[in-house]
Amino acid sequence: METNLYLRNALMGVDxxxxxxxxxxxxxxxxxxxxxxxxxxxxxxxxxxxxxxYWMSENNSxxxxxxxxxxxxxxxxxxxxxxxxxxxxxxxxxxSELFRHFRLYWMxxxxxxxxNMILPEDDLFVDDEYIKYDSTRLVLLLNISVKIxxxxxxxxxxxxxxxxAPTRYKDVLNGEQPSTEPYSILSPEAYSPIxxxxxxxxxxxxxxxxxxxxxxxxxxxxxxxxCTGGTGRIVK
Numbered sequence: 001m002e003t004n005l006y007l008r009n010a011l012m013g014v015d016x017x018x019x020x021x022x023x024x025x026x027x028x029x030x031x032x033x034x035x036x037x038x039x040x041x042x043x044x045x046x047x048x049x050x051x052x053x054y055w056m057s058e059n060n061s062x063x064x065x066x067x068x069x070x071x072x073x074x075x076x077x078x079x080x081x082x083x084x085x086x087x088x089x090x091x092x093x094x095x096s097e098l099f100r101h102f103r104l105y106w107m108x109x110x111x112x113x114x115x116n117m118i119l120p121e122d123d124l125f126v127d128d129e130y131i132k133y134d135s136t137r138l139v140l141l142l143n144i145s146v147k148i149x150x151x152x153x154x155x156x157x158x159x160x161x162x163x164x165a166p167t168r169y170k171d172v173l174n175g176e177q178p179s180t181e182p183y184s185i186l187s188p189e190a191y192s193p194i195x196x197x198x199x200x201x202x203x204x205x206x207x208x209x210x211x212x213x214x215x216x217x218x219x220x221x222x223x224x225x226x227c228t229g230g231t232g233r234i235v236k
Contacts, residue, residue, distance in 0.1 A: 018120045019162035023141060024179075025115040025148060026155040026169055029076070032113060037070045037106075040115065041092075043151055044104070047144050048094040054103060057090035065090045069106050076108045098137050099123045112155065112169060117141075121162060133182060142183060149185050150208050157185040182215040 041050070041062075053060040060068070068090050079088045091105040099119040107114040124141075126132045145157050158166040160179040167178045175193040178184040180202065186194075191204075191211040198204070198213065205212040 018122060020118045021121045021124050021162075022160050022164075022166075023117040023145060024156075024158045024160075024166045025117070025145075026157075026166075027113040027115070028153060028155055029108075029111045029113055031153045032073060034070065034074075036113075037073065038066050040148070040152065041066065041104075043148055044094065044117075044144060047140070047147070048096050048102060051093040051095045051102075054091040054093045056086055057092070060090060062092075065092060073106060073108060073113055078108055098140070110168070110170070138182070145183075145185060146207075146212075149210050154185070154210075155187060156190055157183075159183055178213070180213050180215065184213045186211050186213065 050062050052058060053062075053065055057065055057068075072089050077089070079085065089106040091103055094102040094104065096102045100123060102119045103117070105116050105118075107116065124134055124137055126134050148154065149157060155169045156166075156172060156178055158179040160166060160181045164179055164181055167176050169190070172178050172186070172190045173193060175197065177194050177197060178186060178190070187210060191213075195204075201216055202213050203216050205214075
């Protein structure tokens, strides 16, 4: 699995944040075009509106942030160890009555465009033991993931907690399981190498050009399965 160093560095020197839950969207760079950033943002804004820039971009307009991030991605920009963070991609906050801190930021890595969506873990759980997800909130996140999947070409969508990390796409293709805490969405090509390794802790649902893998042991599964419109089946 990848280290979460970039995200940890991104959180340093800014307002303190509790343990976070992450959704990582991995796009092949071949999908990039001039409207790519704007198109992704607008898809997300249909459910979670733009609130403001964040961390060195608080005073930037949305148009300025889109232009900046588009330029960076077009050049496959990766922040160097000696570069100031002011040169990095600009982050944004989303409006939500359910999530008190809801943030997006971009990365480029290994011919992939990565979009990270992060929010506090305890905004997503119904008790202090982090055993059960709040089904209403989790379904909102899954809905936007499915909407993005159905609208764009994506390698994987992975979810993970504070101590987790996503699996690199090339490693998923080689049979390593994606991070599924509590769900992931994969292309058929990415799903094929891992399908026999999944156990009965997961439910799999095939839908438009993709496969949803979700943890079975939580009460949100039934609602989540209605998000995709495909046919679900329990993995052996």
